[in-house]
Amino acid sequence: MSTKGETLSQKEQQELLEKFDPEARTRHLKGVFGKIVFVGLLSFSLFQLYTAIFGQLASQLQRSIHLGFALALIFLLFPARKKKGIKHKVHWFDVILAILAVGVGSYWPLMLDELANRAGRITDLDFYVGLVAILLVLEATRRAVGLPITIIAGLFLVYAIYGPYMPGFIAHRGLELDRLVQTMFYTTDGILGTPLGVSSTFIFLFLLFGAFLVKTGVGQYFNDLAVAIAGRSTGGPAKVAIFSSALQGTISGSSVANVVTSGSYTIPMMKKLGYRKDFAGAVEAAASTGGQLMPPIMGAAAFLMVEFIGGGITYWDIAKAAAIPALLYFTGIWIMTHFEAKRVGLRGLKKEQIPNRKEVFKKIYLLLPILAVIILLMSGMSVMRAALWSILITILISAIRKDTRISFKDMILALVDGARTALGVAAATAAAGIIVGVVTKTGLGLKLANGLVDLAGGLLIPTLILTMLAALVLGMGSPTTANYVITSTIAAPAIIKLGVPDLSAHLFVFYFGIIADITPPVALAAFAAAGVSGGEPIRTGVNSAKLAIAAFIIPYMFVLSPELLMIDASWGEIVWIVITALAGMTAIGAGVIGQWIRKLMAWERLAAIAGGLLLIYPGGYSDMIGLAIFIALLVMQFVIKRNDTPKAEAQAN
Template sequence: MTDNNAKTQDNLNLEEFMAKYDKESDYRRLKGSIGLAVTVLAIVFSLFQLYTAVYGVLDAQIQRAIHLSFGLALVYLLYPARKSWSRSKLHWFDVLMAVAAVTTPLYIVISYKELVMRAGIVTSTDMLMGGLGILFVMEAARRVVGWPIVTVAILFLGYAFAGPYLPGAFAHQGATISGLVGHLYYTTEGIFGIPLGVSSTFIFLFILFGAYLEKTGLGKFFIDLANAIAGWASGGPAKVAVLSSGLMGTVSGSSVGNVAGTGSLTIPMMKKLGYKPEFAGAVEAAASTGGQLMPPIMGAAAFLMAEFVGTPYVNVVKAAALPALLYFTGIWIGVHLEAKKTGLKGIPRHQLPKVGVILKERGHLAIPLVVIVYLLVSGYTPMRAALWAIILAIGASMLRSSTRISLGDIIRGLEEGARSALGVIIACATAGIIIGVVTKTGLGLKLGSALIDLAHGQLLPTLFFTMITSIILGMGVPTTANYVITSTIAAPTLVQLGVPVLAAHMFVFYFGIIADVTPPVALAAFAGAGIAGSDPMKTGVNASKLAIAAFLIPYIFVLSPSLLLIDTTLPKVLLMLTTSLIGMTAIASAVAGYFMTHVQGLNRLLFFVGGLLMIDPKLLTDLIGLGLLVLGLAMQWAKCKKDKHTIQAGKGFPNL
């Protein structure tokens, strides 16, 4: 009984933590007949999505309108209008809003034939329903996603009307209210565009798949496996955080959610080992943010990227694989150097689980992940692959009594999958407003031209300005909407300079995501600080240092798209990986201030500059960089010989 009470208390504490740092987790927990009604609505939503996945999707606008109707209804019922309102009781105002909000997308379903017959003509009724629909979507976004994306959408709507009054290149002919409402609400260029289309097909099913994986205990399996593999090494718990977050990232759609899921276990372990709280929180934040860059899901952005770029989904997964591995390797190196510098040991092997035992008892839980990757590589559509993966997740859990999920768990999985999808649904719909304004006004090309002019047409300065733009646009915005916004606004800039489309989209995606650990708005770092009990800004600074690879890798694959497996050969890829790893190790050493011994002054500068030059994929820069690193290593060796104590603390090349 005591164990059950402790487990319940832990769950309550985790819920409170998530509600504080993650807007999507601050929802009502309704009970009684009202709670049952909302649960049934969520289950019906999931069953509708499964039905269309099995028997085929409806016409695009009808499928998306029904999808949005369910999403709006659940958002207004589960997320209160005001922060002070109860999370256990339903307010009459929110019921009224839910009913009113649902009518706006259902208007498209009911009037679909008539709307098609008079395409382009917007009646007064269309205006009313479309205008209300836009407002309901933005209010839902405020409740479930937060103010950042709503603010961006409002600014873009303002830009649509202010065009004739703006000076210079950003001026445009402007938009009328009827013209803008018609474009945003009654075409597939706005709210009901590609993002919501992907959400209503692929993304929802993958979120449902993730809900069932959580039911089977896959997260605990990943943490235990990471502990068995890396827990004994120098700084073991920190490496466990990196490894487990990378594994969780294959199915997770939220940096903050990943921090809460794995960080609640790994951060206390790190603190117990001797890591400073701000560093323990930073490790988990950097690793969890990297989870959004990890294929095959990439926080659901992979499916959108395939649609936006116009390439098969499997090409996006292949392109993202090596950069993601480099990112996690960079964090691993940073963690290892910090452990060596401070003399932190791992957990004794006898206190850790055995790999063989874990795989024997729970290895079957990973079968759905293996199968889904195989199906996607084999040419199955993401929707069909996700459908089979859901079936396999439930089936695999049945192989052992210790992991078997009940009928109640299966039903609750339908409910939790629908609820988990709400943030993505509303973010995609709101992002559609932004896309609609961009396509209506041509803002993407205008902004691209302005950035290129600012950089005088040079690639590297343009990359830098695009990086800053993407980080600002990504602050406080969830992964899916983050990619939609950055790819719509910032990616065209790089395409204008001849950067391959996939590389341009991956570049802005990386920097949009890295905003989660970049102060001043570093949600993942602040979440990690909440668990660690550390200063949020210090945690954010440490997380940015650990995530230094994410600031470098995008430059690598833009300067040499071979890293994304674009028009390349195996020897070329291997050479690039080698020079990149050497460069990242050198930069990580400069940032950490440690390699074989403490790195200071000129030695630090040699490592940093030499590392940067090694990352630039050109023969001349590689040779100069290598020369600087050899000089830096010689200085390290000489310093080690002078200080026997330092030799004992950090002997030889780090055991990565």
């Protein structure tokens, strides 16, 4: 799309989003349907805020109303098929589906007493309403999220019914259709299960928080701040992309959306400086994908993790545990872009291209809402209350300056935008509920966990490799939320069975589900970045995976040594772990790129990577050996460079 180095227009950004992100492929409605959808989205947000402030409804009521809103709005906003001229028209069958969705969402509130009195028994009417709910969820997921996760959920339903005909150890007695429907819609083990429960509480409120932050202009501020801090350093624009994308991750739960919004600004800047198209796109894709790994507000799946792990774990425990791995991830990308810039001989931006630092730092208060989230979560406040207070703090802080002030109109638009963003998440979590329900009822999770361990010979590393491959494959066609639900119910138990702490196992599958966005052959974030840069998609994906090498290493490290997650580690140990791990990432980055203080020879690159791995892995002996290699290489670099400098000067003269 962008081949001349210009920043993408809003229209081009939207086209790119729609190409790679199913959640962006919505109709642009006007007239009566435009007003209906606007009021529907606003009402959706107001319902969520009301229950968050005054107390949630009973689980089935909260979740079914949330589902009804989401399904009805999806059928009005998302076309059944991608076709020219379809974006402004709602077909009659979409209206019927939306009405059915409202009926499904209203069924639990209207029939609550009768359903409670029947204690699990369902009537013919219950059966047909439940069956329609399943079909509506599958169709809404196909439209708003994509075909792969829909097919997976459908296959799980088929597996539930035809269990006796399945091969080997995955065979089971099978579920009758009425019992399957009853599980899917009339218990909290199916569609109305934990994933949708988290969507209808924590996730929705943090998406609203992100929408309110956007209205302050914080997205552009992230770019300005990044340029002011890193713009003039070696390879400045690439470092700007890393810094701004890490910050953008706090308000965007989508790798593709992050790539398109940040990348339309940073990628042309990198290209103008001299970065290759494939490398410029790769930097943005790797950094944008890492946004979901960045505390305090990580991807939507991190909120699910609180419920899936249980045992009194809080969201703050998860965010705190993810802090060092996230630091290493972005440090790794930063280091490698720095070494690439040195290798190619690229400089930073000129002074006149840097925004006035004094003016930029005057708006530093825009970051206070994010700081507020950290403080509130650290204080032990519930996730929902922290999100509510953060929205209020955002509104109050925005009033400091006229150009960042959120008006009443902006508040209404933020409520609408937040609800629109939540539609894909609601559909994905409802479909994920189908998968969880089948796994629970059939015992498939335990069977697959045992099968995975047996296939790996009962050894931890082979089990981790198989789990990684499963998460990457699922992540190529599923959103992070659904990917995490599947892998946490099927693969994570296998790791836990081998003695790994629950948090380490769940973060392991979480990481690889996200990294799938930049892992070829289906690397959506990298493909979107190639659309901005004009580069070749697969090469961009390969470069992205290379830059994000930390994300393929660190999960193994924190499984083998949970101290990286600050589990049972003192502050002294944590400081030492951070120092050695950062040194390790420096060595690995130098080895992968082939540049440090000077160009590295092949054996030096291998030694640097080996020493870096030893430094990242927390342990007395490994740290000492890794440190010895690191110091030896560093000294050798200085000595050789010092000896080569006079020769180079003599030749020049």
